[in-house]
Structures are given as C-alpha cells and as structure tokens.
Amino acid sequence: MIGKRIPRIDGRVKVTGEAKYAADYELPGMLWCKMARSPHAHAKILNIDTSNAERLPGVKGVLTGKDFHGWRWGWMPKTRDEAPLADDKVRYLAEAVAAVVAVDEDTAEEATELIRVEYEELPGVFDPEDAMKQGAPRIHDHLENNLSWEFHMDFGNAEKAFRESDLVREDRFQTGRVITGYLEPPAAVAIWDSSGITLWAAKQSPYFVYRHLASCFNLPLNKVRIIQPFIGGGFGGTKNDSLAGDFCACLFSKMTGKPVKFVYSMEEVLMTCRRRHNMIIHNKMGMKKDGTLTGMHSRVIADGGAYTAIGPLTMFLTGCISTLPYKLPNFKHEAYRVFTNNPIGAAMRGHGITHTRFAAEIQMEMMAEELGLDPVEVRLRNAITAPHETINKVTVHSCGLKEGLKTLADTPNWKDRDKKKESKASTRHGVGLSGTAHLGGARQRGHQSCAAVVRLCEDGSVDYLTGATDCGQGSDTVLVQIIAEELGLRVEDIDIKRVDTALTPCDAGTYGSRVTVLAGEAAQKAAADLKTQLAKFAAEKWEANPADIVFRNGQVYVKGSPQYAMPFQKLAQTACYSGSGAVIVGKGYSQYGIEVLDFDRGEGNSGTSYSFTSQLSEVDVDMETGFMKCTNMIIAHDCGKPLNPINVEAQNQGAAVQGLGQAIYEEFKMDRGKTLNPNLIDYKMPLATDSPPIQVIDILTEDPFGPYGAKEASEGAMISSPPSVISAIHHATGIWFKEQPVTPEKIVIALKEKEKQGTVKP
C-alpha cells in the first residue's frame, strides 16, 4: 500500500463533474452577497450613504464597517489590524467598504454601485523603500515608519568571515509581485440560524475562519460549523484566511434568515486577494578560492501591502532556513516587512524561502564563475550531508541533496550542455541547475494540533475523520493509504470524510507542507489505536497474545499460527456486537517536533524535517526578440520515502511550472496601488504550450520524523525552479539576471547593453 502508485481516490468524482465546489452549492431561498470596493488606495471614510442601494427592488440588506463594531483580525494577537469591511479608512485600492445582499447576483452588483461613499483622499505610498523613509505617509496611525515587522538573526561572525574570504560579492536581487493563481475564485454559502453558523467555504485551512467567525460574532466554537466542499486549488494566502465575503455572508444570513452566497470574480481575486510579497534582497556572500562558503549577510525588504496578515511568518521564513542546504558557518539576516498602500502580501507555496534562496543560489553561481569553478562542483563542495546541525540549530536527519545534484550532473542534458548551446539561427540553448531545501511539517507558533479519528463500522468498513484539507495536493489519497496499510485493508474499504468542524478533529490547516507529515502520523496512530482495540477481541477468542495478532490483506490471524484466522469483516462484527454492543473508535494525534523554537532569533526547527530538491532546467532564448521557452525540466527530489510516487511526481511538476511562471512570466503591473493587469490574459500564468515536459526522479532517503520515513513534496520544487531557469538563461545569454521575472524586454535590453560593451557576438 505504502509506496505504490495508487490512483487518487477523488479522481472519479473530479473527472465526471460530480465533485461539488463552494460555488456549486445552492439552497432554497438563497440570497447573493456582493462587495462595494474603494476606488482609492488610501483615503479616510467620511460618510457612507446606503439609502439608494437599499431602495433598489430586490435588495434585502446593506452592511458597512460599523456593523462589525470595530472588530479586527490578524495572525497574532498584536497584529489584529484588518476589519471585515474598512470602517475608518481604506488602505489599499478596492478594499471592501460595504456589502449588499439581494435576491440575485445582478441586483446585488447593481446595488453596490448605488452606495455613495464620501472619502478624503490621503497621500499614498507604494514602494517599500519609500515607505520606510522619514515623513512617508502613515498607513497605520501608530506606526511612524510603516514597519510592519522585522527580524534580526545573527549567528557566527559574518563580517569576520568576509574579511577572511578570497572573494566577497554584494548584489541586489528582486522578486516580483505574483499571485497563488488558484483557478477557483473564493466562494461560500452561509446559513446562520438557531444552531449557529454553517458555512460551506473554499478554504484550505477551514479552522482559521472557524476561529475568526467565532471571535467576530462572539459565538462559542461549537456554534460555528465550516463544511468543506472540494477546493479548486489553494497555494497559501487567501484560502488560508478569512475574507470580507465570509463575514458579510454570515451576518446577512442572520439578518435575513436566508442562506447567503458569494462568489468573488477573477478580477476581485487578482486585485484584492493576498499575493506573494515582492522583495528586495541585498545579499552579501563570502567564498574561499576553492568555492567554500564562508558567510552570508542578507538584508530583505518586503512590500507587505496594507495589512499584516501572515507577513511576520513570511519574514521569518526568509531567514530561518537560509542555512540550508549549504554549509554556512556565519550568517546574518535582517528582514523588514513594510506597509504600503498595495494589496496585502501573504503566504504562497515556497513561502518566504523562495526569495532568499533565489538570491543565494544565483550569487553562489556568479561567484563560482568568477573563481572559475564549475556550478556543480561548488554546490557539492558546500552541500550538507545528514546528520547535520546548522549554526542556527536547524537539525537535518536525512539529506539526498548530493545524490540529487550528482544524478542531474550525470545526465546527457547537463554533460552535453555546451554542445547544444548554439542550436539554430538566433536561438541559444541554455541549461541551468539548482539545489535547494524546504521544510516540511511546519510548526510555527500557535495551535498546531493534527489529529485523526478512525471509526469502525460493523461490516468492517472504516470511516476516517481528519481536520486536514486536501485542496488538490492529493493528501486524502495518501492518508487513506496509511489507514489501509495499518489495518491491512484496501483503499476502497476506507472512506475519508471531508472536513466538517462539527465532526472532524481540529487542525491547523494546509500550509507549510505539514499535511502528509503531521496528519500522516496522526492517521497512523489512530489506525494503530483501532487495531489495538480489535486485537484484544481476536486474542481473547484465540487465547493468544494481542501483540501477536496480524492484520493483512483483509484477514486477521495469529502470528505463526495461520489456522487462527478470520476476515477483518468478521472480527469487526464480533467486536461491534460484543456485550451490549461496543463502539470501536481509534484516535491519534501528531507529536512530531514539539521542541522549542526561538521565533524571534530564528533559531531551531521550524519544520519537523527538510526536503531537498535539485533541478535541471533547459531554455531556448531568441537572441533577437528575447523570447524564451523552457524546453525541459528534470527534478531530483528527496522527499524521504515517497508514499505515493505518482502523487509526488505530480506535486513536483505543478510546483516547478508555478516556479517557471514566477521566474519568467508572471508579474502584477502596478500604478499607484492599482493593479493594471487583473485578468488572466495580461497576468500571464504558464499554459500547456509554455510548459516543458518534466521528469521527476525520487532520491530515496528515510527520515525518522515522518510517517514511514516520508518528508514533504512540492514546495521544494517551487524553490528550485526559478534559480535553475534563471541559471539556464545565463548559460544561453551570458548574462546574470537578478530581478524576477526575467522578461523578453529585460533580455533584449541586457543583450544590447552587452553588445555595446563588445562582449557578445552579434
């Protein structure tokens, strides 16, 4: 069962159209909710006149910020700065200021246009470096310099290391404004009746909104029920958090006594939803002549947008595992998250780490080039091996980085890379490599419980309840495999119930590659608990030792005495009907990685284990037009033991293409807080014709801190993809690009510049 290429258990309902997503739910008498949004990026709200909207036939109610009585939410108690609807002022363009509920979607939308808001426009600030300056407009009144959060990590002595280095480089890198890019716009249907709130919502971490709603409306948690439909992609940020729509739909339902639905438009998603922070990374690195890294100092400035959201964690992640995957004896890190009047920066797959790893990978290659060292050699010289403890006490128990890099360096694609370089006419072919790390089983602050309940039915079928959400990554399949493995059953014998906060155990959610590692452990323990209970019944019947009862292939028998055997189904029946009737329920929860993490200093383990991803990317660059096409990718990935290899491949392939988008295609164009390209044509994410075939090679290791030795899969390839692609572009063009995305325009300008200097063939 474990390690097999089991097809996804949700495959059938997804290919037939049966799978229901939030927007597919419809209830009798249902009303529609729409947001009214601000045309200004920074303005005081002086007055809101809703009377015209209220008079429109079909309108059943209007809400403004005042209806939420000053309630605020945020990731930490001291960062609660966001209101369901802006009540004092708006801090980013298209922030929601009011909401309407009406008999249908068109009427609700029309009514939003009838809401008259009187604003006093304020000067805005849109660049994080400007926002830090003395006298910059204040976005939150209590903050003079707009500093949302800062970290200072300092290990060893970076300055001394630089003095003792043979080569020191300082470069400025930049990452772009990109969005998670899920295809399913956020949506929900809410009912608030005497039993409390029930919300069918597209959430990858439903227990966040569960707590937010309870807090906002002062309800006990057992009166807030979030039911999980299928989720059309998450990738962090928005679907990990609450939305104006969630709060308004619930309150409207209470006011009207009707179910209330909202669906955001793609324009709302691209203009207002949480996006990846764009960052400036000033990176300084020291190296010995033989390529040994001596130290690194990173100074990171991130555009946080208007509110804090999960931003402090983002900044923590830019530094906490910068000491992986290369030995780094001296490390200094300063990270500043700055408020601006832009949409909010938050988590996205490869959270925080993608920025600084991109800078470090490219800078390391630039220095290797200066020293005349091979890019593989310099990586192998510095790559860690397990077991390893970094200078900031990150402990690695399994590491397949060196093997991954060697595997890629051994391919003809790498070995012959200079032969293929000048393929045809104006096209140059380039091949690039990267070697990166990512944490799995995130355990960063707050409530991290991850539990499982396994309920035996009297016919031997099994119900599995988990609070962990499959938003597309395939975790439901892997978790069911684990239960089946432990109980010696088939995948078909187990039914996984989708998250329902009234029934499933509390869980932190889908982020930080935590589900397989933590929910997997919980599933294993719950199944083992059930097995222990059942073994007792079998042992009594056969007068055997409960520890000798074996569960395999749907059969239960005594170890070494195959004559004592019965089908699992029979034992289930015997157990459930014993005495006056027994209830057999197994439970378990994850306890991996509960040692102390020093969040403020960036010391300790922010994950339970670490995956290592090496990637080779190939590009064709048209030297006249700058157009690029990524023609091939090979990923050598150490996720410990792959529990379902087809799923691991799929995860890596998806992340690598998302990383390709970030590297060369995607970027929000902004003008004073306004997103100029809020549609899928102008905000270009890779299509099938833009994406290469991707081969995934499993580098097998075994991690002691994961179920069956497994670690995370997929966020790693989000980290490895951009540097390998940008290194390939360098190989093709001879130019190092330090700003994402590397667009054709940037290539043409850089080539012209280089031609002027006479260093490139015309």
Add this chain to the structure above:
Amino acid sequence: MFEPVNVETCSMRSKPIKFVINGESVGIEVKPWRTLLEMIREDLKLTGTKEGCGHGECGSCTVIMGGKTVNSCLVPALEADGQEILTIEGLSEAGKLNPIQETFVERSGMQCGFCTPGMIISAKALLDRNPDPSDKEIREALAGNFCRCTGYTKIVESIGAAARALREVK
C-alpha cells in the same frame, strides 16, 4: 439618464429555445443576456462545468457545441437554439467512464479538479478530430485551458494514453 426599460414589452424579454444537451432534449426560456454557462449551471443545474475567470481566458467553462469547443461564459445562451451540446456530465455512459476520464484517473491527470471538466472536454474535441495527436498537438489543443496544479505533464500523458486506448477500441 435613460428611461427604465420595460422588459415585458421590449425585445429584451425571455425567448424560448430548444436544444439537445448530453443526449437529452431541452426546451427552456432564456433572457437575451444570459450566458450559455449560466444556463447550464443555474437553469439546468449541471454544475460540472466551472466558472473560473468569466472572460474566456481560462477554459474551465469549456463545452462542446455543434461539434466545436466553446467558452460557454462568452456564448449567449440563445445561441444554443437548435444545437447539440456536450458537457462533462454527458461523457460517461451508464456510469462507465469515457477512456479519457479513465486515463485522467489512472495517471493523475488532475489535482484540485477545477480545470478538469474543461480540460477533458477539450481533449475529447481533439481526439474526435485527431485520433493520434503528438504531444505538441495535445499541448496546442489545451492552450485555452489553464491549470495551476499539474504543470500539464500528467494531463498530456493522460490524453496520449486515452488516444492509444481509443485507437485500440477501434
């Protein structure tokens, strides 16, 4: 300011149309501004067809009408009059999956599943006109269908495998 339009007396009122969808004849009255997607999802309750962008950019609303794929979010519902339409719900017969659906399941051609109905419909239209497409032709046929989860490799493999399976049947 314009006078309010009286929908009962002007040409903006509902019109009756007839069409065949997934093999079933349907007669329905639709408003002129209703899209094919709204009619399919809201009037006919066939929610397998998804709305991603609503602007014809993502392909999640792809259906086959008159033998061709269309972005149903861009097509007025009135255009369906007299047409034959296929949505994802019409692809399997009596609970038996179409070979394209089967290979998508076997080869993990989907993750979150939101683009999947549109993706499979585009694949069906491709294989109807070209039973032996190259990987390049498959990718070109999917150029109107956006997927954020898979990176497309497994979708292309699933469609290639479906093409082989369908050729063997014939």
